[in-house]
Amino acid sequence: MMGAVKLKSEQLTAYYGEKPAIRDISLEFPDRRVTAIIGPSGCGKSTFIRCLNRMHETAPRTRVEGKVLLDGEDIYSEDPVRVRRRIGMVFQKPNPFATMSIYNNVSAALRFNGRHPRDYVDAAVVRSLQQAALWDEVKDRVDTPATSLSGGQQQRLCIARALAANPEVLLMDEPCSALDPLATTKIEELIGQLKKDYTVVIVTHNLQQAARVADYTAFFYLGGLIEFAPTEDLFERPRERLTEQYITGRFG
Amino acid sequence: MRFDRPARRKFLSHSIAVLTGLCVVAALYPLVSIIYSAAIRGGGVLFQVRFLTAVPPNACSVVQCATVGIGPDIEGTVILVGLASLIAVPVGVLAAIFASEYRSRGLGRAISFTADVLTGVPSIIMGAFIFGYFVYYPSITYSAITGGLALSAIMIPIVTRTTEEALRTVPNSIREAALALGISKWKATLRIVLVAALPGVATGVLLAVMRASGEAAPLLFTALGSNLYFHGFNQPVAALPLLIYDFALSPYSNQQKVAWGATLFLLAAILIVNVASRYMIHRLGRQMAGGA
Ligand SMILES: Nc1ncnc2c1ncn2[C@@H]1O[C@H](COP(=O)(O)OP(=O)(O)OP(=O)(O)O)[C@@H](O)[C@H]1O
Numbered sequence: 152m153m154g155a156v157k158l159k160s161e162q163l164t165a166y167y168g169e170k171p172a173i174r175d176i177s178l179e180f181p182d183r184r185v186t187a188i189i190g191p192s193g194c195g196k197s198t199f200i201r202c203l204n205r206m207h208e209t210a211p212r213t214r215v216e217g218k219v220l221l222d223g224e225d226i227y228s229e230d231p232v233r234v235r236r237r238i239g240m241v242f243q244k245p246n247p248f249a250t251m252s253i254y255n256n257v258s259a260a261l262r263f264n265g266r267h268p269r270d271y272v273d274a275a276v277v278r279s280l281q282q283a284a285l286w287d288e289v290k291d292r293v294d295t296p297a298t299s300l301s302g303g304q305q306q307r308l309c310i311a312r313a314l315a316a317n318p319e320v321l322l323m324d325e326p327c328s329a330l331d332p333l334a335t336t337k338i339e340e341l342i343g344q345l346k347k348d349y350t351v352v353i354v355t356h357n358l359q360q361a362a363r364v365a366d367y368t369a370f371f372y373l374g375g376l377i378e379f380a381p382t383e384d385l386f387e388r389p390r391e392r393l394t395e396q397y398i399t400g401r402f403g
Numbered sequence: 404m405r406f407d408r409p410a411r412r413k414f415l416s417h418s419i420a421v422l423t424g425l426c427v428v429a430a431l432y433p434l435v436s437i438i439y440s441a442a443i444r445g446g447g448v449l450f451q452v453r454f455l456t457a458v459p460p461n462a463c464s465v466v467q468c469a470t471v472g473i474g475p476d477i478e479g480t481v482i483l484v485g486l487a488s489l490i491a492v493p494v495g496v497l498a499a500i501f502a503s504e505y506r507s508r509g510l511g512r513a514i515s516f517t518a519d520v521l522t523g524v525p526s527i528i529m530g531a532f533i534f535g536y537f538v539y540y541p542s543i544t545y546s547a548i549t550g551g552l553a554l555s556a557i558m559i560p561i562v563t564r565t566t567e568e569a570l571r572t573v574p575n576s577i578r579e580a581a582l583a584l585g586i587s588k589w590k591a592t593l594r595i596v597l598v599a600a601l602p603g604v605a606t607g608v609l610l611a612v613m614r615a616s617g618e619a620a621p622l623l624f625t626a627l628g629s630n631l632y633f634h635g636f637n638q639p640v641a642a643l644p645l646l647i648y649d650f651a652l653s654p655y656s657n658q659q660k661v662a663w664g665a666t667l668f669l670l671a672a673i674l675i676v677n678v679a680s681r682y683m684i685h686r687l688g689r690q691m692a693g694g695a
């Protein structure tokens with residue numbers, strides 16, 4: 152069965168204004184495993200993972216009910232800034248800091264969140280860029296602006312930036328939607344590597360991708376959690392009719 | 404009548420081109436004529452030795468009396484605008500940050516609204532207000548301090564409004580990126596969002612400085628004006644717009660000449676500072692956007 156639980160949501164409901172976008176979601180993320188979240192567009196995948204590092208509440212007129220436990224402690228009774236240092240995030244659209252160089256983007260968390268010796272930062276930048284499969288392409292120009300990178304490179308830069316902060320959990324919201332097949336493969340390999348040290352939650356529209364990278368998969372529909380199971384079981388022996396319809400592409 | 408159409412359209416297009424051309428002329432005419440008359444009438448004195456350093460002349464009805472200079476007024480304007488900027492830039496920028504970045508709170512919205520209203524308040528009212536407030540402190544009622552305050556009251560809403568606009572052009576995804584890295588809100592705001600908005604902020608400050616350096620009305624009952632070089636923050640101080648206002652109404656031709664010289668100087672200084680800082684802001688913007 153499942154190993155230790157790293158992150159866990161309990162009856163999580165999140166609102167935009169008065170309208171709940173996800174309802175009553177209880178889900179457990181096993182430690183150092185990859186969990187994929189799948190479901191049709193607008194079903195609340197982004198909203199859900201934004202609740203897991205308290206980003207949801209940064210948008211105006213939003214509200215969260217329920218709990219999210221990180222190592223058993225409710226993150227909603229802690230300082231959100233500290234929570235986000237432990238739970239990193241990669242967004243659906245690449246969002247590098249346009250005014251900063253590649254180097255300064257990757258080192259942002261280290262530079263802004265405390266003092267570190269220069270060679271420590273340098274090493275972290277190189278390691279993170281290597282992990283994100285970007286190092287070879289940028290090693291000669293880490294001081295050029297981040298905006299000089301292509302869209303796919305920018306997304307890998309954002310992954311490197313999140314990794315450099317050294318989180319325990321990494322949330323990825325469709326990290327490959329802007330990438331070509333080659334870069335996608337690299338990212339998927341990276342995710343495979345990452346789970347040695349990190350707990351990864353990945354939202355994806357690509358069912359093959361979920362099947363390839365995820366140990367567990369959760370299927371969301373209309374703001375609710377329909378099914379959660381080890382990936383193989385979910386794809387081969389779905390318990391719910393909705394899940395089956397979705398993964399076989401027969402959706403009404 | 405179909406084949407008539409293209410001719411009609413051409414005619415319409417031509418007349419509109421002519422009309423817009425006329426509007427451009429009408430818009431530019433005042434500016435050009437101001438520069439032209441200031442150059443004709445002020446050019447002579449401006450290039451006299453010591454015009455930029457000597458004190459202004461007393462009234463003089465003899466035909467040959469000397470024109471002398473505008474030294475104290477240049478100095479006074481620099482001091483007043485400098486003082487005003489020292490107050491207006493931090494206050495305006497912080498107010499804008501509050502209005503834009505903490506908008507969900509009522510105070511944020513109140514700030515934008517107040518800045519909007521203040522921009523429309525006639526500058527003489529600002530001067531009168533500062534005067535009214537400091538009447539109870541007679542030792543500094545007429546001084547560089549109250550003059551600087553009055554000018555800052557004019558600059559603050561301009562800085563606030565333009566900074567707010569500049570902050571709003573920074574995409575929200577940048578704020579999210581910073582927060583998601585566990586960077587605290589104020590650090591993300593000051594060191595990432597504000598930095599991204601810097602060219603816009605600088606343009607706003609420039610606009611406010613330009614506006615303040617040409618204002619006479621708010622200085623009438625605050626800085627008051629003086630014929631002497633600066634001699635203390637609690638003393639009345641000279642300013643170019645005050646000198647122009649004074650001497651333009653003077654019946655004495657030597658003072659009128661100085662007024663024209665001062666006008667030309669002020670116009671030229673504003674123009675040069677404007678062009679130079681726009682160039683620098685442009686370069687800053689390009690550097691940040693990645694011109695390397
Ligand atoms: N800022 C917002 N304000 C109001 N409603 C929102 C906002 N963002 C999302 N919603 C709504 O919440 C619901 C869930 O949106 P969410 O972005 O979480 O979906 P998603 O599953 O990530 O979709 P996609 O696969 O297209 O990214 C949708 O119905 C959407 O309209």
Ligand SMILES: [Mg+2]
Pocket residue numbers: 196197198243324
């Ligand atoms: Mg989404």
